[in-house]
Amino acid sequence: DIVMTQSPHSLAVSLGERATINCKSSQSVLYTSNNKNYLAWYQQKPGQPPKLLIYWASTRKSGVPDRFSGSGSGTDFTLTISSLQAEDVAVYYCHQYYSTPWTFGQGTKVEIK
Amino acid sequence: QVQLVESGGGVVQPGRSLRLSCAASGSTFSSYGMHWVRQAPGKGLEWVALIYSDGSKKYYGDSVKGRFTISRDNSKNTLFLQMNRLRVEDTAVYYCASDSSTHGNGAFDMWGQGTMVIVSS
Numbered sequence: 001d002i003v004m005t006q007s008p009h010s011l012a013v014s015l016g017e018r019a020t021i022n023c024k025s026s027q028s029v030l031y032t033s034n035n036k037n038y039l040a041w042y043q044q045k046p047g048q049p050p051k052l053l054i055y056w057a058s059t060r061k062s063g064v065p066d067r068f069s070g071s072g073s074g075t076d077f078t079l080t081i082s083s084l085q086a087e088d089v090a091v092y093y094c095h096q097y098y099s100t101p102w103t104f105g106q107g108t109k110v111e112i113k
Numbered sequence: 114q115v116q117l118v119e120s121g122g123g124v125v126q127p128g129r130s131l132r133l134s135c136a137a138s139g140s141t142f143s144s145y146g147m148h149w150v151r152q153a154p155g156k157g158l159e160w161v162a163l164i165y166s167d168g169s170k171k172y173y174g175d176s177v178k179g180r181f182t183i184s185r186d187n188s189k190n191t192l193f194l195q196m197n198r199l200r201v202e203d204t205a206v207y208y209c210a211s212d213s214s215t216h217g218n219g220a221f222d223m224w225g226q227g228t229m230v231i232v233s234s
Binding site: 038040042048049050051052055056061093095097100101102103104105106107 | 148150157158159160163172174175208213217218219220221222223224225226227
């Protein structure tokens with residue numbers, strides 16, 4: 001199984017400041033035949049289901065604010081919120097869909113400082 | 114895009130069975146692979162099962178293999194999860210989620226609101 005490890009477990013950021021979440025996979029999720037990283041990011045607010053933010057490691061889903069961006073390749077990935085807003089308070093999960101069983105990181109809780 | 118609504122959750126004793134449903138509307142249900150994902154109280158996300166868009170293949174997480182069965186009825190736009198021999202550790206919110214591809218090799222594009230399953234004596 002591919003183990004997804006996120007860091008930090010939680011972080012507190014001031015409004016308008018940058019938040020950075022890291023995700024490391026135990027093996028590469030880059031499919032060389034199409035040069036795509038099978039890595040997604042989700043946002044989950046309390047009492048709500050997860051919501052897809054980023055797929056293919058760096059493609060923002062339609063309607064997601066452009067302050068959210070994803071980067072990385074192979075085994076190391078980053079989700080960046082460029083200017084934290086109050087509505088961004090949530091838990092964020094990375095997810096690999098490269099191979100079964102599909103696995104998620106343990107989540108990173110983002111709060112306002 | 115597809116909209117998803119789960120039902121069928123509840124309180125059940127260990128060893129008993131429960132069947133979850135996920136009704137889809139809005140887009141072409143039969144075009145997408147479908148997943149079940151669960152979340153134990155206060156915990157993270159755990160993938161449970163996948164079924165291809167045409168139902169031809171199914172995959173399961175190790176913790177449910179041999180006890181749970183995923184199925185779908187494309188004529189009724191509905192996904193199912195038959196859960197047998199339930200254990201206390203199966204207690205969780207169960208979400209259905211649509212894959213952005215037909216064969217489960219895409220991100221989980223849309224999620225239902227979830228249905229709670231509590232396994233307790």
